[in-house]
Amino acid sequence: xxxxxxxKLMLALALAGTAGAQTxxxxxxxxxxxxxxxxxxxxxxxxxxxxxxxxxxxxxKGGYNDSLQATILAARQxxxxxxxxxxxxxxxxxxxxxxxxxVSNIKNVDFSDxxxxxxxxxxINGKVNSLPFNSSSPxxxxxxxxMRKAGLDPKNPPTTFGALQKACAKIVAAKLDAKCFGAxxxxxxxxxxxxxxxxxxxxxxxxxxxxxxxSNLDSAAxxxxxxxxxxxxxxxxxxxxxxxxxxxGSNAIFTNQKSVFHINSTADIGNVTDAAQKSGxxxxxxxxxxxxxxxxxxxxxxxxxxxxxxxxxxxxxxxALDFALYMTNTKNMADWHKLTGxxxxxxxxxxxxxxxxxxxxSPLQLVAFNQLTKTVSNPASAGGLNGAAIExxxxxxxxxQKVVGGQSVDAAVKDTKARVDKALSDYNKNFR
Numbered sequence: 001x002x003x004x005x006x007x008k009l010m011l012a013l014a015l016a017g018t019a020g021a022q023t024x025x026x027x028x029x030x031x032x033x034x035x036x037x038x039x040x041x042x043x044x045x046x047x048x049x050x051x052x053x054x055x056x057x058x059x060x061k062g063g064y065n066d067s068l069q070a071t072i073l074a075a076r077q078x079x080x081x082x083x084x085x086x087x088x089x090x091x092x093x094x095x096x097x098x099x100x101x102x103v104s105n106i107k108n109v110d111f112s113d114x115x116x117x118x119x120x121x122x123x124i125n126g127k128v129n130s131l132p133f134n135s136s137s138p139x140x141x142x143x144x145x146x147m148r149k150a151g152l153d154p155k156n157p158p159t160t161f162g163a164l165q166k167a168c169a170k171i172v173a174a175k176l177d178a179k180c181f182g183a184x185x186x187x188x189x190x191x192x193x194x195x196x197x198x199x200x201x202x203x204x205x206x207x208x209x210x211x212x213x214x215s216n217l218d219s220a221a222x223x224x225x226x227x228x229x230x231x232x233x234x235x236x237x238x239x240x241x242x243x244x245x246x247x248x249g250s251n252a253i254f255t256n257q258k259s260v261f262h263i264n265s266t267a268d269i270g271n272v273t274d275a276a277q278k279s280g281x282x283x284x285x286x287x288x289x290x291x292x293x294x295x296x297x298x299x300x301x302x303x304x305x306x307x308x309x310x311x312x313x314x315x316x317x318x319x320a321l322d323f324a325l326y327m328t329n330t331k332n333m334a335d336w337h338k339l340t341g342x343x344x345x346x347x348x349x350x351x352x353x354x355x356x357x358x359x360x361x362s363p364l365q366l367v368a369f370n371q372l373t374k375t376v377s378n379p380a381s382a383g384g385l386n387g388a389a390i391e392x393x394x395x396x397x398x399x400x401q402k403v404v405g406g407q408s409v410d411a412a413v414k415d416t417k418a419r420v421d422k423a424l425s426d427y428n429k430n431f432r
Contacts (some may be wrong), residue, residue: 017199023054023315025323026081028061028071030304030393039339043327047146054319056083064090064304065390071309075099076361080309083320085133087304088121089188091395092207092306092385094307096431099311102127106321113330117375121301121383126209130305134336135343136267137299138192139368140289143178144282147298150174155262157286159227164261164289168237171260179239181232182259185400187393189263190225191300195380196290198297199220202424203244207385211431212424219416224291226400226409233404244397255279265302266368269341273364285364287371298375299381300383303342334358341365343372388427392420 018366027044037060044056062069062086074080075097086094094100104127110126111119121321144154151173158164168180170355181188195422196199199221202212209358216222216408232238239259241249247264257277264272269285274281306324308317326332333344334352344350350369353359359366375381386392399416 008331021053021255023313023319024394025054025056025083025316025319027083027320027367028081029057029058029085029324030060030062030064030067030073030087031085036340038391039336040327043332044323045297047323047326049071051319051322054322062387063102069095070101075309075311078311079252080311082309082312082316083324084108084307084309085304086307088302088383088395089389091122091124091305092131092387092389095124096387098127099309100307101317101322102129103306103308103321104128104429106308106317109321109325113348115343115347115350116370116377117298117325117347117372117381118301118343118345120377120381123306124385130307131321131328132301132345133304133306133324133328133343134267134340135301135303136265136287137264137302137343137368137372138189138263138343139269139371140286141262141272142284142286143254143257143260143276144267144284146171146176146178146257146281147284150260154282154284157284158289159287160289160294161224161231161294162292165231165235165237167261168232168235172236176260178257179259180237181254181261182239182250182253183263184243184245184247185229185240185397187396187400188245188248190222190290190396190400191384191393193223194223195300195383196297197207197224197294198376198378198380198411200380201384202386208379208382211407211428212384212386213421213428214424215392215420217399217420218413220418221291223409223413226403227415228291229400230403230409232401238404244394244401251275257281267303267340267342267370269364270339271341283364285367287367296374297378298381300381301343301372308361337365340356343369350372386424386427387430388423391423395423 040058044058048055061070068086068090118135122130142157147154158167171180191201200206203214204210253259260382308320330348333346333349337344399412404410
């Protein structure tokens with residue numbers, strides 16, 4: 001073999017060695033739309049280019065619950081993806097599955113830049129188990145034009161249940177072609193209203209001091225929430241699609257100007273703003289209305305975080321964490337917020353958005369940020385943990401639906417508590 005051919009052979013062997021050393025990081029997520037899924041793919045492409053020894057491969061794996069169940073099944077077959085996006089209500093189930101490892105165990109990471117109420121949700125037993133990614137909380141959306149027609153001041157939207165009902169009385173008197181208030185029957189909102197009253201939804205420190213064994217759904221705080229729904233329905237103020245947790249349907253009622261006030265996630269701000277412009281009305285956003293006489297405690301973070309599988313190589317785990325940190329860095333989270341309306345999860349991202357004048361261009365977003373950053377850090381606002389949370393959230397929604405359908409508050413809360421407590425007991429039998 002001559003020198004030229006030898007040189008070609010050595011180069012080919014070197015390239016083959018480099019390719020063989022590349023670490024593949026599968027990333028399963030739940031954003032199948034072009035906007036959010038495309039953003040994730042673009043970040044992976046950037047990261048891969050900057051880190052040739054790692055190849056992140058994002059894949060859409062269906063909705064949150066589908067993706068979580070697929071991950072657990074894959075782990076049993078020793079085929080778990082290195083990185084998975086899991087919704088917040090699946091946190092205890094994810095821990096109990098034994099599939100994942102705390103991100104704080106992989107290598108030293110400074111979590112101080114993450115917004116405290118956000119990182120607190122995912123900090124369990126003193127460890128950061130997953131990295132916040134897409135985070136949200138509920139706010140009050142309102143139609144400023146319809147408020148003016150009813151003689152209400154759009155600069156002063158209602159901030160309490162009582163104030164909302166007073167506004168509704170004026171809206172009814174104005175004989176508008178719209179209901180006063182619309183919101184999906186969503187168990188997540190009940191969790192929010194419990195937190196705002198500094199009340200835990202389950203025992204044992206909201207399931208954070210020990211495994212939750214009993215709910216607080218017949219407490220005075222819970223009864224106020226159920227009573228609010230009954231009052232709004234009985235007075236003819238309330239409208240919804242008839243389906244549980246139908247956030248898209250509720251958004252459609254509001255953006256079609258069939259309700260004046262509307263509660264939904266901050267993650268919908270971008271889409272609702274666009275729809276309001278198309279529908280031809282001026283949108284307003286206010287803080288989540290809370291029970292009268294309550295000192296505002298703060299919201300529980302919603303959305304999802306990034307979990308790293310346990311039985312993978314050290315290179316995969318570190319590569320997954322490096323990508324998760326890259327995707328949630330200051331600039332990327334600011335861009336993610338602009339694109340989607342989700343919180344950017346980092347304090348430095350908020351600072352960057354302020355410097356860029358983002359809140360001057362998009363003042364509606366500022367309400368949501370202030371509501372989050374003013375949240376008091378305690379067990380109530382940290383959010384309730386329980387392994388049956390997917391089931392128990394639906395039970396709560398069914399309880400609200402019974403009240404809206406005419407059942408008494410007393411009967412609804414007693415039945416809801418009994419069913420939730422049974423679900424907790426049945427789940428916990430797996431860990432005795």
